[in-house]
Amino acid sequence: MENLSLTKEKEKLEVELSLVRIELQREAELAKESVGLIKEKLILAKQAEELRHEVVAEKKVSADLQAKLDHQNKNIKMLTGTNQLNKILSTGRMESSHMGLGYTGRQNGNTGKTNFVSGGHAH
Numbered sequence: 001m002e003n004l005s006l007t008k009e010k011e012k013l014e015v016e017l018s019l020v021r022i023e024l025q026r027e028a029e030l031a032k033e034s035v036g037l038i039k040e041k042l043i044l045a046k047q048a049e050e051l052r053h054e055v056v057a058e059k060k061v062s063a064d065l066q067a068k069l070d071h072q073n074k075n076i077k078m079l080t081g082t083n084q085l086n087k088i089l090s091t092g093r094m095e096s097s098h099m100g101l102g103y104t105g106r107q108n109g110n111t112g113k114t115n116f117v118s119g120g121h122a123h
Helices: 002-089
Strands: none
Touching: none
């Protein structure tokens, strides 16, 4: 009877040992998976940091290009204004001339008396 009880105890312990081995195998697989995930996380963190640096560099390039564009636009507006001014000046007017642009000057027969004209009535 003692042998029977020892045999049952042995079988029970072998089943428990088998369950413990299965559990250890699962834990080992989880540990491997966990290590793999940690490695992947480190790689992704490094890539994210590199991308952050790249974004900062691209923003700097973008700001520099925007500044150049603004400067070029300012130069274009200035040159356009200069061309229009040159066109006006090239119409043959002298700097001291008051002729043109609405100035009629005094007529020979005019005695210098100014006539005021009514602008009409505002309603």
